Amino acid sequence: LAKTTQPISMDSYEGQEVNITCSHNNIATNDYITWYQQFPSQGPRFIIQGYKTKVTNEVASLFIPADRKSSTLSLPRVSLSDTAVYYCLVGDPVPGGSTLGRLYFGRGTQLTVWP
Amino acid sequence: DVKVTQSSRYLVKRTGEKVFLECVQDMDHENMFWYRQDPGLGLRLIYFSYDVKMKEKGDIPEGYSVSREKKERFSLILESASTNQTSMYLCASSLLGGGQYNSPLHFGNGTRLTVT
Numbered sequence: 001l002a003k004t005t006q007p008i009s010m011d012s013y014e015g016q017e018v019n020i021t022c023s024h025n026n027i028a029t030n031d032y033i034t035w036y037q038q039f040p041s042q043g044p045r046f047i048i049q050g051y052k053t054k055v056t057n058e059v060a061s062l063f064i065p066a067d068r069k070s071s072t073l074s075l076p077r078v079s080l081s082d083t084a085v086y087y088c089l090v091g092d093p094v095p096g097g098s099t100l101g102r103l104y105f106g107r108g109t110q111l112t113v114w115p
Numbered sequence: 116d117v118k119v120t121q122s123s124r125y126l127v128k129r130t131g132e133k134v135f136l137e138c139v140q141d142m143d144h145e146n147m148f149w150y151r152q153d154p155g156l157g158l159r160l161i162y163f164s165y166d167v168k169m170k171e172k173g174d175i176p177e178g179y180s181v182s183r184e185k186k187e188r189f190s191l192i193l194e195s196a197s198t199n200q201t202s203m204y205l206c207a208s209s210l211l212g213g214g215q216y217n218s219p220l221h222f223g224n225g226t227r228l229t230v231t
Contacts (some may be wrong), residue, residue: 036220043205048218087158107157
């Protein structure tokens with residue numbers, strides 16, 4: 001099972017840039033790295049996905065080094081509404097088998113943004 | 116926008132009852148999933164399905180079963196509810212290719228089940 005390791009919690013202030021790093025040493029060749037955001041009493045919501053180098057959308061950027069054993073989610077100029085749990089996911093590299101469904105969410109990172 | 120709807124937001128059942136949790140998605144997604152979420156444990160996969168009438172066990176299938184008779188509907192069944200099944204249950208769907216292939220999971224808002 002390809003597990004990920006993230007900090008349990010992080011704190012920031014409004015207007016700062018936040019970087020959350022995720023380790024995934026067993027990532028498979030075909031796996032993408034996906035980040036989700038979850039607010040209390042809601043299901044997780046897709047933020048961004050990437051395979052290598054850098055991906056940017058209107059919400060965040062994702063940095064992936066060449067070895068792909070880690071990734072960093074970057075949230076520019078956070079606001080109070082960015083307070084949430086952030087999950088990093090990669091697929092499970094089961095040789096010869098389907099990796100569908102073998103996504104490990106882990107405990108995620110609780111980001112708290114203060115005024 | 117994809118919509119995944121779970122039939123109940125809150126549910127209270129007694130030990131030993133048979134419980135049905137229903138999930139419907141409106142985007143013709145092939146894949147559907149049931150997770151449970153508990154404090155300190157994150158989301159854990161119970162079952163998933165990649166086609167009608169097809170199902171695969173996830174990481175914690177014991178005490179649960181599923182049914183997928185139509186593409187848009189995926190039901191989670193607790194055959195005999197127990198107190199350790201008190202949890203938040205989340206349904207998700209995705210396009211063919213799975214969550215790791217540019218096919219994000221779309222989640223419902225969850226059903227908080229309490230078994231007394």
